[in-house]
Amino acid sequence: TRNARQLAREVGREAHDLLERGLDRQLRLxxxxxxxxxxxxxxxxxxxxxRHAGLGARLELLPAARDGRLLGAERVSQPDLSIPRFPLEAGLRSLSGQHSPHGPxxxxxxxxxxxxxxxxGFRPTSRAARMLDSQRATxxxxxxxxxxxWLLDLPMLEQDFTAWSSECETQLADGRGDWAHDWMGAIAGLTPDSEVDEDRLAEIASLYTDYLHAARRKGGFVDLTPGRFLLPGELDEAPVLQFFPLPGLGDWTADALAALPETSLYRTLARRFDHYRRRVVRPFYHDHFRRFDRQIVLIDVLGALNAGPAPFRDLSRALDKLFDSFAYGRRHLLARLMDRRIDRLAIxxxxxxxxTPEQHGAMRDLLEQLLAGPLKRLRYRDVPLKAFTIAAIRASEAREVVENGQRHPALAGHLLGEHEGSSDSGTQGAGRESVLLFPGEVPSRLPDPNFWAESRFxxxxxxxxxVDGKAPPHIRMDAVLDWLLGDHLK
Ligand code: GDP
Structure with missing residues (x-):
């Protein structure tokens, strides 16, 4: 009959699609x-x-898991042996609470x-897969x-040393000067035509790096370049990281600068700047970035609210730059670097x-406001994207307290000991206090001066x-997984 023929045709097409893609699908996230x-x-x-899908992981918002088709996951050896392994085991050891007197x-x-x-491993839904008798796909x-x-360095690809220096000069004037005294002292007597030896250059570069670290850690600033000075990866101590911006170049004409001898401070720094762009920034895009299929960008919006107005403004600027990496698409200089596009983006x-949970909506609205500019550019370029509010590892529980007959939302949790707070502090604090609290309201719009004045944050x-031998409690990790993987688990 006609129906049977149509069915056969449909199944044939599905089987064809499936074979095309292969039962073993691949994704780089x-x-x-x-x-x-x-x-x-x-x-x-x-x-x-x-790994714990079907074994206690709560993944109701991920259809493959909800329908019982997700069969779990196992770690296999990675393809690129020159890249460090993600330290999963060490992370699990920390969370297990077995290795510290303070607990997890x-x-x-x-x-x-x-x-x-x-x-x-998952059970495919498509009729064709079932007809091919494959109960299991991977x-x-x-x-x-x-x-x-590292993404904050992207604009350097389109800047010359003079433009970059002047950008750094402007940033220094916006509330960061406090952290830069030593470096500014060191360059005070220098001009573009000064002759400076290698050792001295290395010292000044190291003071500049100290400034970046201090602005980051103590000031909460994030729009700091060069990115590798903060997180050098394998380049720690390498001479390619020994340069710094030179303020005051605006007083010189391009011709006058170009006429300076090779050994002058300006020419030396400009050479190293170019080298950094060519040998560090560009290869990252070429070797890694353009090979990603999908990308999630995580943003600590609450942390920035805690830090105050200048760091919050700075985060907004940094995100603007960072997202340009994804919106660049076909633009001139980078067109060749970006010949393949990320097909899904999560923020x-x-x-x-x-x-408290009723604040999650506001948190997402704030995120979208913070990213208004980049989101507009990405949508214009038709990059599919979605914004989420998540907790990867939920460390508190939502409660209600009743006060004078009124219900109020609250959070219950354990505070980290006194010196445990920052992730890179080595010392551990004393006991962990158990608390029940209301941490404050998240503004759903970009905060105005009044908000900061009241500083309720x-x-x-x-x-x-x-977390020992089970999946960590979370908030909306399943929704994120659905957006990033769901279509490949069908
Ligand atoms: P990374 O530098 O981006 O890798 O950030 P980490 O994953 O190390 O997170 C930095 C810190 O943020 C952690 O040490 C935690 O204190 C905190 N953190 C990260 N994720 C969560 C979460 O889901 N809930 C809570 N309460 N804190 C988190």
């Missing part, structure tokens, strides 16, 4: 964010959710690029973690367990929950 955004926690959680600890953050390959998922700081505000640092 990259995870980035500025340091402290939550990449390491996110990857540990993502991997553990998949947050995984130690990664500082460079790392990679991990998972094979995810998705090979390559997870790549890299510092968002997530992390650590949502720091606020104070988010606690929660200790992680104990």
């Amino acid at each position: 990259a995870v980035t964010g500025l340091s402290g955004a939550g990449k390491t926690a996110f990857l540990v959680s993502l991997i553990e959710q998949l 600890e947050w995984p130690t953050p990664t500082r460079s690029i790392s990679e991990l390959r998972l094979k995810i 998705l090979t998922l390559d997870l790549i973690d890299y510092p968002g700081e 997530a505000a992390t650590k949502a367990d720091h606020v 104070d988010f606690p640092h929660f200790a992680p929950p104990q």
Whole structure:
């Protein structure tokens, strides 16, 4: 009959599609964010959710898991042996609470690029797969973690040393000068035509790096270049990282600068700047970035709210730059670097367990406002993207307290000990206080001066929950997984 013929045709087409794609599908998913955004926690959680699918992981928003088709995942050896392995085991050890007198600890953050390959087993839904009698298909998922700081270097590819120097000069004037005294002292007597020896250059570059670190750690600033000075990866101490911007170039004409001798300070720094662009920035895009299929960018919006107005403004500027990497698409100089496009992008505000659940909507609105410019450009370029509010590893529980007959939302959790708060502090604090609190309201629009004046913001640092041999508790990791993988698990 006609129906039978049509069915046969449809099944034939599905079978053809399936064979085309192969039963073993592949996907390269990259995870980035500025340091402290939550990449390491996110990857540990993502991997553990998949490994425990069907075994206690709560993944209702991921249809393949909800329907019982997700069969779990296992780690296999990664394809690129020159990239460090993502430290999953170390992260799990920290969370297990077996190795510290204080109990579970947050995984130690990664500082460079790392990679991990998972094979995810699932039962396909398509009729063709069933007819071909394959009850089981696999998705090979390559997870790549890299510092968002590296993306902040992208604009350098289109800048010359003079333009970059003048940008740095402007930034210094915007609230960061405090951290730069030593470096500014060191260059005070220098002019573009000065002759400076190698050792002295290395010293000054190291003072400039100190400035970047201080502005980051103490000031909460993030729009800091060169990104590799903060997170050098394998380039630690390499001479290619020994340069710095030269203020005051605006007083010189291009001709006068070009006429300076090779050995002059200006020519030396400009040469190193070019070398950095060619040998560090460009290869990252060429060797890694353009090979990603999908990307998630994690953003610590709450942390920036905690830090105050100048760092918050700075985060907005940094994100603007960072997202240009994804919107660049076909633009001139980079066109060749970006010949392949990321086909899905996720943007997530992390650590949502720091606020009560009814604030999550506001948190997402704030994220979208913060990214208004880049989101517009990405949509214009037709990059499919979605924004989320998540907690990779939920460290608090939502509660209600009743006061004078009124119900109020609250959070219960354990605070990290006194010196445990920052992820890179070595010393551990005393006991962990158990608390019940309301951490404040998230503005759903970009905060105005009144907001900062009232400064109602104070988010606690929660200790992680104990996660031992099970999937970490989370908020909306399943929704993120659905957006990033769902269509490949059909
Ligand atoms: P990375 O530098 O981007 O890899 O950031 P990490 O994953 O190391 O996260 C930095 C810190 O943020 C951690 O040490 C935790 O204190 C905190 N953090 C990360 N994810 C979460 C989360 O889901 N919930 C909570 N409460 N804190 C988180």
